[in-house]
Amino acid sequence: xxxxxxxxxxxxxxxxxxxxxxxxxxxxxxxxxxxxxxxxxxxxxxxxxxxxxxxxxxxxxxxxxxxxxxxxxxxxxxxxxxxxxxxxxxxxxxxxxxxxxxxxxxxxxxxxxxxxxxxxxxxxxxxxxxxxxxxxxxxxxxxxxxxxxxxxxxxxxxxxxxxxxxxxxxxxxxxxxxxxxxxxxxxxxxxxxxxxxxxxxxxxxxxxxxxxxxxxxxxxxxxxxxxxxxxxxxxxxxxxxxxxxxxxxxxxxxxxxxxxxxxxxxxxxxxxx
Numbered sequence: 001x002x003x004x005x006x007x008x009x010x011x012x013x014x015x016x017x018x019x020x021x022x023x024x025x026x027x028x029x030x031x032x033x034x035x036x037x038x039x040x041x042x043x044x045x046x047x048x049x050x051x052x053x054x055x056x057x058x059x060x061x062x063x064x065x066x067x068x069x070x071x072x073x074x075x076x077x078x079x080x081x082x083x084x085x086x087x088x089x090x091x092x093x094x095x096x097x098x099x100x101x102x103x104x105x106x107x108x109x110x111x112x113x114x115x116x117x118x119x120x121x122x123x124x125x126x127x128x129x130x131x132x133x134x135x136x137x138x139x140x141x142x143x144x145x146x147x148x149x150x151x152x153x154x155x156x157x158x159x160x161x162x163x164x165x166x167x168x169x170x171x172x173x174x175x176x177x178x179x180x181x182x183x184x185x186x187x188x189x190x191x192x193x194x195x196x197x198x199x200x201x202x203x204x205x206x207x208x209x210x211x212x213x214x215x216x217x218x219x220x221x222x223x224x225x226x227x228x229x230x231x232x233x234x235x236x237x238x239x240x241x242x243x244x245x246x247x248x249x250x251x252x253x254x255x256x257x258x259x260x261x262x263x264x265x266x267x268x269x270x271x272x273x
Contacts, residue, residue, distance in 0.1 A: 003026065003027040003028075003063070003064065003065045003066065004021055004026060004027065004028045004029065004064070004065070004066050004067075004068065004170060005028075005029045005030075005031055005047075005060060005061060005064040005066070005067045005068070005094070006018050006021070006028060006029070006030050006031065006067075006068045006070075007031045007051060007067070007068065007069055007070050007071075007072075008031075008070030008071075008072055008100075009030035009031065009032065009038075009040060009044075010032065010038055010040075011070060011072075012129070012131045012159040013070065013100060013126075013159050013162045013163050013166065014030075014068075014070055014163075015040075016159060016160055016162075016163030016164075017068055017163045017166050017167055017170075018030055018040060018041065018044055019041055020163060020164070020167045021167060021170070021171075022041045022043040022044050023041075024167075024171070025043075026171070027045075028043070028044050028045070029044070029045040029046070029047050029060065029064065030044050030045070030046050030047065031047055031048075031049050031051075031057075031060050032046060032047070032048065032049075033048065033049070033050050034048065035047070035048050047059060047060035048060070051071060051072065051082075051086050052072075052082055052086075053082075054082055054085040054086040054088075054089045055089075057086065057089050057090065058089065058093075061089070061090060061092075061093035061094065062093065064093055064094050065094060065095050065096070066094060066095065066096045066097075066098065066170055067090050067094045067096070067097050067098070068098050068100070068166060068170060069090070069097055069098065069099045069100065069110070069114075070099075070100045071083075071106065071107070071110055079106035079109045079110060080106075080109055083106075083109045083110050083113045084113045084116075086113075087110070087113040087114055087117050088113075088117060090117070091117035091118060091119045094119060095119060095120070096119060096120045096121065096122075096176075097114050097117070097119055097120075097121045097122075098121070098122045098123075098124065098166060098169055098170055098175075099111065099114055099121065099122070099123050099124065100124050100126070100162070100166065101123045101124060101125050102125060102126075111123060120176040120177070121176070121177065122169050122175040122176065122177070122178050122179070122180070123178075123179040123180070124162065124165060124166055124169065124179075124180050124182060125179060125180065125181045125182065126157050126162050126181075126182045126183075127154065127155045127156070127157055127181065127182065127183040127184070127244050127245075127247070128154035128155065128156045128157070128244060129156060129157055129159060129162070130156040130157060130158050130159065130184065130261055130264040130265075131159055132156070133156070133193055133194075133197060133265075134268070134271055135222075136194065136197070136272075137271055137272050137273070140194070140197055140198065140201065140203075140205050140272045141272065141273060143198075143203060143204060143205055143206065144205070144206050144207075144208050145191075145194040145205060145206070145207050145208070146208045146209075146210055147190065147207070147208075147209075147210070147215070148209065148210060148212065148215035148216075148219075148233065148236065149190060149209075149233070149236035149237060149239075149240060150189060150190050150191035150194075150207040150209055151189050151190075151191065151240045152189060152190050152235075152236040152237070152239040152240050153187045153188065153189050153239050153240070153243035153244060154187065154188065154189075154190065154193075154239055154243075154244045155183035155184045155185075155186065155187050155188075155243075155244045155245065155246045155247075156184045156188065156193065156261050156264070157182050157183050157184040157258065158184065158258070158259035158260075158261075158263065158264045160259060161182065161184075161250050161254075161258050161259050162182055164250075164254055165180065165182050165249060165250060165253055165254065168253050168254060169253070180249050180253070181245075181247045181249060182247065182249045182250065183244070183245065183246050183247040183249070183258070184246070184258050184259070184260065184261055185246065185250075185257055185258040185259075185260055186246060186260065186261070187243045187244060187246055188261055190207070190236070191207035193261060193265075194206075194207050195207075196261055196262050196265050197265045197272055199262075199265075200262070200265035200266045200268075200269045200272070201265075201269045201272045201273070215233075216229060216230075216233060219232070219233070
């Protein structure tokens, strides 16, 4: 067991990666902070450890060949202090690192550390993730999503597509030094995404644009991180003028079309209840 170590195995992407590797009969180990609090498929070995505390990683890395690295949001503040040490610890054991990145913010520090670690690497960079819309659930239930930049046009990608690309990269050769941007199959404004979710749950959902200052205050109250808030606002503003590009990564690597946002909304209709 344990030829693959997956960090973030209970998240939107990580849980699909774990399941797909296990279903393929491959040895997979999942890194979690508290093994007693998670339930994973029977074939998955669970190991305790915390990326924000690199000294705890050694036991989980024994016998591992490849690490699928997802840096948890909760540890974003610790990236600058511990990313290099964590990656060095991983590189002492693993022969390869596949990192689910964003290319921005804390991910830059992690990518830099991986490049310097001396082992083959691959970076996966999803565009706007469809799961970001789950944050609107409470507003969808009321019929009005009150958020900034409804005209921002993104190419939201289904988490199952990100996981499928990750598993393909993890289990096949020829990806060393590659960076893959993974998008959905079409560009949709945030307001259009809200309407599609409404259609999936059977109710009309409108988009309402708050004043810019109030929008920032509301996001700051919800997220608590001014850097993340300002980064998101700047990103959405840029996609009003220049839509997020659609990539052919899913088609090139998997030989099929990427899943649509409408498919995602239908699968997650219960989450918007």
